[in-house]
Structure formats: structure tokens, C-alpha cells
Amino acid sequence: MTPFERALRERIQADGPLTVEAYMEACNNYYYATRDPLGTGGDFTTAPEISQMFGEMVGATLAASWQAAGSPADAIYVELGPGRGTLSADALRVLVAAGFDGEAHLVETSPLLREAQAAAVPRAHWHDALGDLPDRPWLLIANEFLDALPIRQRVGGAERHVIIAGGGLAFDRDGEIIEESPVREKVVTDLSAHLARRGGVALTVDYGHARTAPGDTLQAVRGHRFAPILDKPGEQDLTSHVDFEAIARAAAKAGSSVTPLVTQGEWLNRLGIGARAAALAGANPDRSADLAAAVQRLTGKKEMGDLFKVLAIHCPDWPQPAGFA
Numbered sequence: 352m353t354p355f356e357r358a359l360r361e362r363i364q365a366d367g368p369l370t371v372e373a374y375m376e377a378c379n380n381y382y383y384a385t386r387d388p389l390g391t392g393g394d395f396t397t398a399p400e401i402s403q404m405f406g407e408m409v410g411a412t413l414a415a416s417w418q419a420a421g422s423p424a425d426a427i428y429v430e431l432g433p434g435r436g437t438l439s440a441d442a443l444r445v446l447v448a449a450g451f452d453g454e455a456h457l458v459e460t461s462p463l464l465r466e467a468q469a470a471a472v473p474r475a476h477w478h479d480a481l482g483d484l485p486d487r488p489w490l491l492i493a494n495e496f497l498d499a500l501p502i503r504q505r506v507g508g509a510e511r512h513v514i515i516a517g518g519g520l521a522f523d524r525d526g527e528i529i530e531e532s533p534v535r536e537k538v539v540t541d542l543s544a545h546l547a548r549r550g551g552v553a554l555t556v557d558y559g560h561a562r563t564a565p566g567d568t569l570q571a572v573r574g575h576r577f578a579p580i581l582d583k584p585g586e587q588d589l590t591s592h593v594d595f596e597a598i599a600r601a602a603a604k605a606g607s608s609v610t611p612l613v614t615q616g617e618w619l620n621r622l623g624i625g626a627r628a629a630a631l632a633g634a635n636p637d638r639s640a641d642l643a644a645a646v647q648r649l650t651g652k653k654e655m656g657d658l659f660k661v662l663a664i665h666c667p668d669w670p671q672p673a674g675f676a
């Protein structure tokens with residue numbers, strides 16, 4: 352048993368059953384603080400790690416919105432949960448080429464991942480939470496960030512907990528599960544209130560569903576495979592599917608405008624990922640096959656294309672960002 356699991360069990364023995372929300376929070380804090388989980392040697396791979404084209408499409412969308420809003424000089428680039436900083440580096444390259452000269456602000460709790468991000472974006476500024484960001488217009492991206500925030504689960508109206516039973520960790524109840532994520536909704540509410548008041552746009556990209564529905568979507572991934580949720584606490588990535596209806600509702604309630612929800616495949620195709628791949632292949636013919644494979648992974652219906660969705664939230668005074676209509 353790892354020292355982290357021992358501490359978790361002692362906590363349950365001392366304080367009683369742990370809510371799924373508290374369990375997920377404790378496990379993920381430990382998990383992200385102690386490793387770089389990305390890439391072939393890690394537990395999972397994300398869109399920006401598959402190809403530079405993903406971050407470039409994000410950068411192009413943010414740049415077009417910024418220009419359409421009159422290129423405000425005080426705007427800043429913001430990323431929530433930037434992983435290795437790959438997406439930031441790719442998006443900022445496009446933003447800078449479009450004339451953006453603003454600062455880069457990264458919200459990241461893991462000291463280890465901050466180091467990786469510093470290598471990719473040396474001029475960045477770091478923050479522990481959204482509330483610490485400067486009061487300026489934001490050009491914000493959150494890719495596979497909301498899914499990592501803790502959720503609550505309820506069965507028959509009662510909150511679901513993690514307990515110790517039969518010498519191991521177990522859930523205290525089973526049945527039809529209703530999920531909600533007050534932490535996730537607070538992040539969306541706070542960022543949407545900021546965009547409405549101060550200007551800017553936020554792109555959220557994640558796996559999830561368009562309508563609120565019952566169901567257990569909590570999942571654990573380790574070594575690129577699904578694993579039992581309560582196995583190896585703190586050693587595997589715990590996420591859940593994002594309820595985009597709840598996100599859109601929170602954003603609108605806070606005064607921001609919300610785009611239609613589109614699939615990642617649809618969005619990237621509308622933004623011209625095919626043309627970008629062709630241009631890159633023209634300049635590097637030996638990379639043609641890799642580029643075609645990357646486009647397929649990012650947009651293919653059986654790959655990331657349909658499972659992942661994109662929702663943009665923007666200041667009502669800013670036009671709707673590209674790729675949603």
C-alpha cells in the first residue's frame with residue numbers, strides 16, 4: 352500500500368465516510384502533484400500532445416475574436432490546467448503572429464507541471480486559482496480541465512461515499528447515480544461573470560454530453576487503459592464526463608453569451624484543420640502520413656472527433672467565436 356493510500360484510509364477511519372467529491376479531490380491533487388501524466392509513457396494523451404495543429408486552431412480562434420473586438424491591448428492569454436504547456440506554446444505562436452502582444456497567465460496547482468510549462472512558455476505567469484488572475488479581458492482556453500474537477504454523486508437522493516469494507520475501499524451505496532459538480536460550476540460562473548464584465552472569450556473542450564442526464568461517468572485511467580475507480584488511489588487519473596448543459600446554464604446565468612455545443616471534429620474541420628495539415632505536409636513531405644494520422648485522431652468519429660465537444664463562452668459585446676455556426 353502506498354503512503355498516500357494509507358493516509359486516505361486513516362482519514363476515513365478517523366473522520367468517517369469520504370464523499371466521492373472529497374475522494375476525487377484528494378486523489379487528483381496527489382496524482383497531478385507527483386507526476387507528468389501525459390504522453391505514451393504516462394497515463395493518457397491529450398489533443399495538443401497529438402499535434403501542434405490543435406493549439407494552432409485554438410490560437411487562431413482566440414486571435415480572430417480578439418481582432419474582432421478591436422484588438423484590446425490589455426487582453427491576456429489564459430489557460431486553465433495547461434499540462435505540459437504544449438497547447439499554450441502552439442496557441443501563443445499564432446496569437447503573436449496575429450499581432451497579440453499580451454501576457455500569458457497559467458492556472459496550475461501542480462508544481463511539477465509548472466516546471467514543464469515554464470520550459471514551454473518561459474514568459475508565463477502562474478496562479479493557483481481563477482480568482483488570482485489579473486482584471487483584464489481574457490482569451491481563455493481550458494482543454495481537459497473541467498473533467499478533472501471533483502464531482503458529487505447521489506443515489507436515491509443520498510450522497511455517495513467511499514468507505515472501508517472487507518479490508519479495502521468501497522462505495523457505500525449503488526443504484527442510479529445523479530452527478531453534479533459544484534466546483535466545476537463555480538469555475539464556470541466566475542469566469543463567465545468576468546467575461547461579461549471585463550470582456551473576452553473562453554473555449555472549453557472536453558468529453559461530455561449535451562444534456563443533463565442520470566448516469567455514472569466517473570472513470571479512472573492508468574497506462575492508457577480504464578481501471579477500477581477505487582484501485583490505486585492517487586496513482587491513476589480520475590475524471591468524469593462534463594455536463595455541458597449545466598456549464599452553459601451557469602455561463603448564461605452569470606451574464607455571458609454561450610455558443611452552440613459542437614463536436615471537436617466538426618469544430619476543427621470548420622476551422623480548416625485539413626488545409627493546415629496540407630500546408631504543413633507541403634513544407635515537410637516526410638511528415639505527410641503522421642499529419643494525416645493526427646487529423647484522423649483529432650476529428651475521426653470513432654476517435655476524439657465525436658466524444659469531445661467544444662463550447663465557447665464570451666462577453667455579449669464580443670462576436671461569437673469562429674467554428675460554432
Ligand code: SAH
Pocket residue numbers: 379383389397398399400431432433434435438458459460461464479493494495496499500
Ligand atoms: N490541458 C492540458 C492538460 C490536461 S490534464 C492538455 O490538454 O494537455 C489536467 C490539467 O489540469 C493538469 O495540468 C492538472 O495539473 C491541472 N489541474 C487539475 N486540477 C486542477 C485544479 N483544481 N486547479 C488547477 N489546475 C488543475
